[in-house]
Each structure stands twice: as C-alpha cells, then as structure tokens.
C-alpha cells in the first residue's frame with residue numbers, strides 16, 4: 001500500500017515536468033523548513049569533477065518531497081526537473097538526473113551530488129521542499145570554472161551564424177560562452193576587439209583598453225550589440241571550455257600542417273584542439289614560446305609568463321598566427337592525448 005502511494009505521488013509530479021514554473025512562488029519571507037541562506041550560495045567546480053549543491057532541512061514537515069530543478073535562463077519559465085525524492089523513493093529525470101544523487105549524509109540532508117560535470121552543467125539550481133501546504137525553495141549557483149576563448153573562422157572575421165558559432169565551439173572542445181562567463185573573463189583580462197556570439201543569441205565583445213576602433217572612448221567594459229538574428233547575422237564566437245582529461249604537449253620542428261599531424265600520431269596523440277590549448281594554458285600554466293599547428297589548421301602558442309621575445313604583449317594569453325598556408329613547413333605541433 002505504501003509503495004503504491006509513493007508511486008502515485010511521484011507520478012503525479014511527473015505531469016508537472018514541463019509545466020510552466022511560477023516565479024511568484026519565489027519565497028520572500030523567512031523559510032521555515034529549509035536552511036537559508038544555503039551553506040554555499042555558489043559552488044565552483046571544473047568539468048569532470050563532482051559537485052555537491054547544499055540543501056539542508058531545519059525542520060521536517062510530516063510529509064514532504066524534495067524536488068531539484070535546473071533553472072534555464074534561455075528557456076524562461078520552463079522547469080527542468082533533475083529528481084524528485086521522498087523518504088522512500090528517488091526518481092531521476094533527464095541527462096542530469098542520470099548523473100545525480102542525494103548526498104543524505106544525515107537525516108536532514110537533501111544536498112544534490114552531480115558526478116562528472118559537463119561544460120553546460122553551470123547555472124542556477126533550485127532545491128524545493130514540497131509539502132502541499134507551503135512549498136519552500138532555495139537557489140544555488142553552480143559555476144563551472146573555465147576559460148573563454150574567442151574563435152574566428154578560417155574564412156575570416158564575422159563569418160559565423162549563431163548556429164555555426166555553436167558548432168565551431170563544440171568542434172574546439174567548448175560550448176558558446178554565457179554572458180556571465182564572458183564578463184568574468186573580462187575581469188580576468190580578456191580584451192578582444194571582435195564581436196562574438198554568446199549562448200543566449202546576443203553579440204558582445206570585452207574591452208579593457210578603450211580605443212577608437214573598439215567602441216570609441218567608452219569606459220572599459222563589455223560592449224553589446226544586443227540580440228541578433230541567429231540565421232542571418234554573422235559574427236565570431238566566444239567559446240567556453242574547462243579542464244580536460246588529457247594533456248597537451250609540444251613537438252618542435254618545422255612542419256607543414258600534415259607533417260604536424262603525423263608528428264603527433266608518432267606519439268600516439270592527435271593535434272590538439274583550440275580548447276585543449278586554452279585549457280592547458282589556464283589550468284597548467286602552459287607556456288611555450290613556439291608557434292604550433294592545431295587541428296583546425298590554426299597556429300598558436302600559449303604564454304603564461306609574458307616576455308619580450310614571445311610576442312611582446314605584456315599580458316599572458318594564447319597568441320595566434322591565424323591560419324597560415326598549410327603547406328608551409330614553418331611550425332611545430334601541439335599534440336593532445
């Protein structure tokens with residue numbers, strides 16, 4: 001009998017999985033059942049790691065369920081259920097549910113554990129206590145620690161529609177960056193005078209040193225073109241990536257693009273993607289003062305300790321030679337394995 005009741009309870013909740021979520025339900029008064037503010041309002045982790053989003057009960061109502069959802073800003077109003085649980089049962093939903101569990105380190109613990117984080121797991125998560133009388137919720141932000149890199153197509157500046165921008169980021173082991181990720185990258189030193197697509201379909205670029213060609217003498221900041229036509233308008237892309245499971249190494253030599261690929265294969269590796277090189281630069285302080293081919297046909301090198309003879313730019317960063325003639329045997333190879 002008890003089991004039936006549980007199943008009924010869970011099934012009735014299933015029907016709400018695509019229902020509109022009512023923002024007016026957001027709690028303004030002090031919470032009775034959930035610990036507020038949460039232990040951490042923001043949890044930070046890298047791709048591949050596990051994260052725990054805290055949600056602790058202060059008091060237990062007699063009957064309740066815990067419902068974890070991911071709030072999708074780009075999908076306003078839609079509710080994305082990850083799991084619903086009560087004392088007896090746990091029901092996961094969707095691709096996040098498959099990697100999620102409740103921590104349950106004690107009887108008041110409803111914290112959500114997510115395994116093997118993906119790049120697009122970042123965002124706001126809601127822990128909701130549902131008891132049929134007065135539902136309560138707290139919101140935790142999961143931030144994937146990573147790096148934003150601008151990407152310009154081999155054909156030149158401003159050649160990518162939104163959908164193509166999404167594809168090129170995926171091809172370079174990344175995703176289109178969110179506005180928050182670009183903003184954070186700007187605070188960390190990204191100055192880039194070419195506008196690029198972001199995940200929400202808007203177009204922006206970050207400027208630290210104001211100059212006439214880059215939005216004039218406005219204050220430093222993120223320059224905005226607002227929302228653009230995803231099918232018609234063409235710009236560059238801002239991609240976001242994080243830690244990788246493999247590592248990048250440099251093979252020195254004077255290779256054509258094809259020879260560079262073979263040089264990596266001899267080591268049981270492949271030419272690295274742009275995202276791999278940025279990730280190594282960001283997380284391993286990778287520093288190599290030699291241009292090397294990457295799999296997309298571009299030539300780049302990562303600098304963590306800026307010095308006169310390595311590009312002459314005072315800031316750390318990944319430098320680019322663009323897309324040189326693939327036949328020219330002039331560069332080394334960045335390999336990934």
Ligand SMILES: *[C@@H]1O[C@H](CO)[C@@H](O)[C@H](O)[C@H]1NC(C)=O
Nearest residue numbers: 048049050051113114115116
């Ligand atoms: C993540 O959690 C799983 C199982 O819960 C564990 O096997 C794995 O070692 C954890 N990974 C890390 C990076 O902590």
